[in-house]
Structure formats: C-alpha cells, structure tokens
Amino acid sequence: MQKIEIFRIDSLSRAPLVVHGYLFKGSNPKAPSIAVVGAMEGNSILPLYCASSLVDFLNNKIDKERIEGDILIIPSINHYALNIGERYWPLDKTNLNMMFPGYGLGETTQRIAQKLFDAISHYNYGISLETRVDQAHCIPHIKLLKSGYEDIESAQKFGFKIIHHKDLESTDTVSLQYNWQLWGAKAYSIVCPSEQQVDTAFSNQILQAMLRFMGKTEIIDYKLFHGYQSNILQKESIEIIKSPRSGIFIPYQKPGHYVSNGQAIGEVVNALEGNVVHKVTAPCDGMITCMFSNSLILENAVAFRIAKIG
Amino acid sequence: MTTTEIFTSELPVGERFAIQRTRFEPQKAGSKKIKRISIVSGIHGDELEGQLVIYLLAKWLKENSDKIRGIIDIYPAVNSLGVDTITRGFPLYEVDLNRVFPGGENEFLPGQVVHALSHDVKGSDIAIDIHSSNIFLREIPQIRINKEFSPTTLPLAKELNCDFIWIHDAVTVLEATFSHTMNSLGTNTLVVEMGVGMRLTKEYGTQLLNGILNLMQKEGIIESDEQFENREPFTSEIGDVFYLNAPCSGLFVASIDHCAVIKKGDKIGDIVDPLTGSILAELFAPNKGILFTLREYPVVYEGSLIARIFGENDAEN
Ligand SMILES: [Zn+2]
Numbered sequence: 001m002q003k004i005e006i007f008r009i010d011s012l013s014r015a016p017l018v019v020h021g022y023l024f025k026g027s028n029p030k031a032p033s034i035a036v037v038g039a040m041e042g043n044s045i046l047p048l049y050c051a052s053s054l055v056d057f058l059n060n061k062i063d064k065e066r067i068e069g070d071i072l073i074i075p076s077i078n079h080y081a082l083n084i085g086e087r088y089w090p091l092d093k094t095n096l097n098m099m100f101p102g103y104g105l106g107e108t109t110q111r112i113a114q115k116l117f118d119a120i121s122h123y124n125y126g127i128s129l130e131t132r133v134d135q136a137h138c139i140p141h142i143k144l145l146k147s148g149y150e151d152i153e154s155a156q157k158f159g160f161k162i163i164h165h166k167d168l169e170s171t172d173t174v175s176l177q178y179n180w181q182l183w184g185a186k187a188y189s190i191v192c193p194s195e196q197q198v199d200t201a202f203s204n205q206i207l208q209a210m211l212r213f214m215g216k217t218e219i220i221d222y223k224l225f226h227g228y229q230s231n232i233l234q235k236e237s238i239e240i241i242k243s244p245r246s247g248i249f250i251p252y253q254k255p256g257h258y259v260s261n262g263q264a265i266g267e268v269v270n271a272l273e274g275n276v277v278h279k280v281t282a283p284c285d286g287m288i289t290c291m292f293s294n295s296l297i298l299e300n301a302v303a304f305r306i307a308k309i310g
Numbered sequence: 311m312t313t314t315e316i317f318t319s320e321l322p323v324g325e326r327f328a329i330q331r332t333r334f335e336p337q338k339a340g341s342k343k344i345k346r347i348s349i350v351s352g353i354h355g356d357e358l359e360g361q362l363v364i365y366l367l368a369k370w371l372k373e374n375s376d377k378i379r380g381i382i383d384i385y386p387a388v389n390s391l392g393v394d395t396i397t398r399g400f401p402l403y404e405v406d407l408n409r410v411f412p413g414g415e416n417e418f419l420p421g422q423v424v425h426a427l428s429h430d431v432k433g434s435d436i437a438i439d440i441h442s443s444n445i446f447l448r449e450i451p452q453i454r455i456n457k458e459f460s461p462t463t464l465p466l467a468k469e470l471n472c473d474f475i476w477i478h479d480a481v482t483v484l485e486a487t488f489s490h491t492m493n494s495l496g497t498n499t500l501v502v503e504m505g506v507g508m509r510l511t512k513e514y515g516t517q518l519l520n521g522i523l524n525l526m527q528k529e530g531i532i533e534s535d536e537q538f539e540n541r542e543p544f545t546s547e548i549g550d551v552f553y554l555n556a557p558c559s560g561l562f563v564a565s566i567d568h569c570a571v572i573k574k575g576d577k578i579g580d581i582v583d584p585l586t587g588s589i590l591a592e593l594f595a596p597n598k599g600i601l602f603t604l605r606e607y608p609v610v611y612e613g614s615l616i617a618r619i620f621g622e623n624d625a626e627n
Pocket residue numbers: 353354357441442443
C-alpha cells in the first residue's frame with residue numbers, strides 16, 4: 001500500500017488540509033482498476049467509515065496477491081468540514097460535489113475538485129460514497145445518473161436492493177459521478193444513510209457491496225455471497241408521501257420495511273400541545289426507501305418515499 | 311397596494327413561514343392590457359442590498375400612486391427565513407435556492423418554494439432579480455445576462471442605470487436559476503449584482519432605484535414628468551473579464567479602492583501572515599481596465615477570488 005498525497009491546501013490559521021489516497025497496486029496488469037471517494041461533506045460519517053474500513057480490509061484482511069487491479073481509496077476530501085461539524089466547504093459553504101470536473105485556475109473548491117479529479121479520472125471504475133442532499137434517511141442504494149454513458153448492468157454487481165436510475169438534472173452535470181462517466185469510467189454513487197452515528201449493520205452492508213463488486217469485476221480475487229438482484233427504480237416507481245402538517249414526526253416504520261396499502265406508518269404531533277394532528281398511512285403496497293430524518297417535520301415535507309410493489 | 315402570501319408553510323414549533331408579495335396597480339382599472347414587472351430579491355438570504363432598493367421603490371410607488379400605469383409586484387425576501395438569520399441558503403436544507411429552479415409541488419421544501427415563486431412571477435413581461443454578490447466580494451452595479459436571451463434582455467438592461475453589463479455564455483448548471491427559468495417561460499429577466507453581502511450600499515440603492523424607474527417609464531408601467539437618471543453602461547462585448555485569484559492562503563489586505571480604473575501592474579494588495587509579520591504574496595493588476603469586483607472578506611484560501619477586471623480589447627490587453 002502506498003499513501004499518496006492527492007492535494008494540500010494551506011490555511012490562514014488552521015493546519016494545512018492534506019488529503020491522502022491509499023493506493024493498492026494490483027498484481028495483474030490486465031485487471032481493471034477502481035477508485036473510491038469517501039467523505040466530500042462534513043456530515044458524511046458512513047462514507048468516511050466505509051472508505052476507511054475498505055482501506056483496513058485491503059491492508060490487513062486479504063492477501064496482497066489477491067489484489068489484482070489497482071485500487072485507490074480517498075477516504076476524506078473535506079477534513080476541514082468534518083472536524084468542525086460543517087457540512088460544506090467551511091469558508092464559502094460551497095458543495096465540492098458541485099465543482100466537477102474542477103478548474104485549476106478557479107476558486108478554492110474548483111481547484112480541489114480538479115486535483116481530486118486528476119488523480120481518479122483515469123480509473124476503469126469509480127465509486128462515490130455520498131449521502132442524500134435533503135433531510136432524509138434512506139436504505140443504502142446505488143444512484144446512477146442517466147448521463148447516456150451509465151452502465152446499469154455493472155451496477156447490479158454491488159447486489160444492493162435498489163438502483164435508483166435518476167433523471168439527469170442540470171446541477172448533476174457538475175457532480176463527480178457525471179464527470180467520471182463522461183471521462184469514460186463506469187461510475188456509481190453509493191447513497192449512504194445520513195445518520196451521524198455509525199450503524200454497523202449499514203456500514204457492513206456497504207463494505208460488503210463494494211467488495212462483492214470488486215470480486216465480480218475481478219479487481220480482487222475474493223468471492224462474497226451473492227447480494228440482491230437489484231430492482232431498478234425510476235421516478236414513476238416511487239410513491240411520495242408528504243406530511244400535510246408540521247410538528248413532531250413519529251415514524252412507526254423505517255426505511256427497508258415492507259408496508260401495505262392503508263397501513264399506519266407514522267404520525268405528526270402538535271409540537272406544543274402533544275395531540276396527533278396527522279396520521280401517515282401508506283397509499284400503496286411497497287417498501288419504504290426513504291424517510292424524513294428530522295423529528296421536527298415541516299408542512300408538505302416528504303415524510304416517506306415508498307417503492308411500489310404488486 | 312395589496313400584500314399577499316404566495317407561499318406558506320407551518321413550521322414545526324408555533325411559527326408560520328411565508329413568502330410575501332406586494333402588488334401596486336393603477337388607480338383606475340382600464341380595459342386595455344397593461345404591462346407587469348416583478349422585482350425579486352433575497353433568493354440568497356445574506357444579500358440585503360435588494361431590501362433597500364425595494365424599500366425605496368415601494369416608498370416611491372406609494373407616494374406616486376397616481377403615476378402607476380401597469381402592475382408592479384415586489385418580492386423583497388424570497389428566502390425569508392434566511393434573510394432574518396444571515397443564512398445564504400435555505401435554512402435546514404443548506405441548499406442554494408438559485409440552484410433548485412424550477413422546483414415542483416412534490417419536491418422538498420426549497421423546491422416547493424422556488425416553484426411557488428416562478429409560478430407567481432410567470433406572466434410578467436419583465437422580472438428583475440436583485441443580488442448583492444455575497445459576503446466575500448464587492449461588486450459595482452451590474453447586470454448579468456445569458457447570451458442565449460440577450461437579444462431581448464440586453465436592450466432592457468441598458469435602461470437600468472447600471473455601470474456594467476456582463477454577457478456570459480450559457481452554462482448547464484445555471485439552468486437551475488430563477489433567471490433562466492423565467493426567461494424560458496417568456497418573462498424577460500435580468501439579474502442585478504451590486505454591493506456586498508450583509509451590508510447596504512446607499513448610493514447603489516438610489517442608483518438602481520433610478521434605473522428601475524427609468525425602465526418602468528420607458529415600458530409605460532409608470533408615467534411621470536420626472537427624468538430618471540440613466541448612465542451609459544459598458545458591456546462585456548467590447549472587452550474581456552480578467553480574474554485575479556489568490557495564489558496562496560492568508561489575510562488579504564487591499565491597497566486600492568473598489569471600482570478603480572487601474573493600469574496594468576498597479577498594486578492590488580498583499581496576502582499577509584499575521585503570525586510572522588510576513589508578506590506571503592504581492593498582487594498586481596494583470597491588465598488595465600476597471601476593477602469591478604474586489605475581495606471584501608479578508609480571509610482567503612489559495613484560489614479565492616480577489617478581483618475581476620474588465621478591460622477593453624486593445625493592444626495593451
Ligand atoms: Zn445572490
């Protein structure tokens with residue numbers, strides 16, 4: 001394993017931000033290569049932990065000869081945000097994942113994106129570990145942008161329950177995944193739950209999915225149990241359940257649970273008087289993929305997303 | 311004059327969130343079709359210059375209600391939660407509202423907010439979206455125009471009494487802005503950038519007020535004997551914009567005033583290190599022209615924008 005410096009930025013009063021990548025050189029020059037990017041934001045606890053767990057696995061838990069293709073892991077890009085509880089780039093609050101492919105003569109975050117992208121753009125496969133932008137908890141899943149270059153078939157190899165095949169929005173054109181695809185890599189985002197405490201059930205699932213993928217693409221000689229045969233979800237396959245009232249949100253069910261049409265799945269309580277002001281019921285049979293992550297819910301906020309079945 | 315809520319949402323704990331609009335209409339309703347203009351500000355909660363401009367405009371309209379010949383809608387604080395809390399993005403979500411247009415009724419709250427705004431402004435002949443840069447940079451009063459829409463928006467921009475018109479190429483990510491959305495919906499929309507975040511620049515407020523009154527007069531939305539000041543702007547068509555970014559991190563100390571006419575090689579400022587009393591970098595103008603953007607917030611990282619200079623195309627540049 002080589003620890004390589006991806007970039008370094010000085011600060012007026014803070015210690016320099018030094019971002020490292022962990023490079024595992026493969027034993028087989030014909031094997032494909034993969035790069036994994038962890039936390040780009042300060043609230044990305046699972047992306048950070050899953051990436052660093054992967055470094056540990058490759059370092060300490062697998063024979064070196066079984067690493068066939070080159071693997072580069074960059075667990076964190078944004079230590080500055082992680083260390084002070086900020087979400088985005090602490091000075092100007094810009095989102096690094098909206099700066100790609102980057103620009104070496106531009107603003108600080110454009111330069112960071114450019115240096116990062118330079119280090120990873122030539123890999124065959126790319127994984128960006130992300131969390132949702134909005135206030136929502138979801139089950140771990142693949143987000144694959146409809147860029148015209150995306151590869152659904154290989155995305156199945158992670159074995160997640162769900163691949164969200166997402167319509168391209170204008171702001172997606174500056175994301176890492178999109179630009180990675182444009183440069184010829186097969187790139188995927190793994191959307192991790194945004195909890196601020198590590199849930200090892202989720203982190204295990206995500207780590208296994210990455211290892212399963214690397215096994216199936218013969219980047220590592222390591223065969224895990226099969227995962228799910230992923231369901232590909234488009235916008236139409238998701239039912240959105242909004243809360244017509246604001247207040248304290250008490251969900252009865254969690255992402256990953258199956259629910260039936262008409263089932264009570266949560267309630268909203270008046271924050272000052274404690275009475276139930278709204279009962280949330282499932283409008284269809286399906287599996288909850290996503291749920292509002294804050295106990296204080298806003299009027300018209302999306303309380304649940306349910307992937308329809310039946 | 312009527313004030314309406316164009317979007318409301320109950321917040322979780324005993325508070326109601328609303329976006330408000332005030333409408334000014336002619337005293338006597340006529341039968342002929344009248345023009346409508348919408349003035350929007352506060353999409354970014356830390357930009358306050360628009361508050362002053364809209365205050366001055368509302369005051370003028372109230373005092374001159376007999377001169378109103380069209381519909382004037384004002385929306386001073388789109389991101390009202392942000393305006394009152396020094397928050398640029400939409401609080402809780404930390405998203406830039408000017409990157410989630412056109413939004414939709416089924417989207418997350420910021421998406422619903424921008425949808426409500428574009429839905430309400432839709433049908434206006436003209437819209438003006440007033441921004442005040444951010445807390446980092448100070449700007450002279452300028453209009454930003456997407457090349458794609460410039461045939462219709464440029465003539466209007468020239469009536470706004472601003473100093474500079476910057477015509478830029480189309481960028482995909484900017485399709486998620488208010489101005490792109492409204493221009494696509496047929497409302498000629500202009501973006502004004504002026505001043506600096508979290509502050510008011512009084513003379514700019516009066517300058518843009520005059521511009522808006524001048525434009526409304528030309529468009530027949532108001533009818534007054536007054537002649538409103540309209541200065542001749544320079545446009546980016548006749549030159550280029552040069553960028554000066556910080557070559558290193560540190561504390562930026564400017565040596566010149568904002569909006570200065572500068573020569574190539576003029577000193578712009580230093581980046582210094584207070585801990586050791588050393589100058590880390592001396593910054594000089596890369597070309598001659600007008601320095602229309604200047605760093606206001608002194609803490610810089612490598613890459614932070616320090617200045618933008620507009621220079622005419624000539625031998626020296
Ligand atoms: Zn703005």
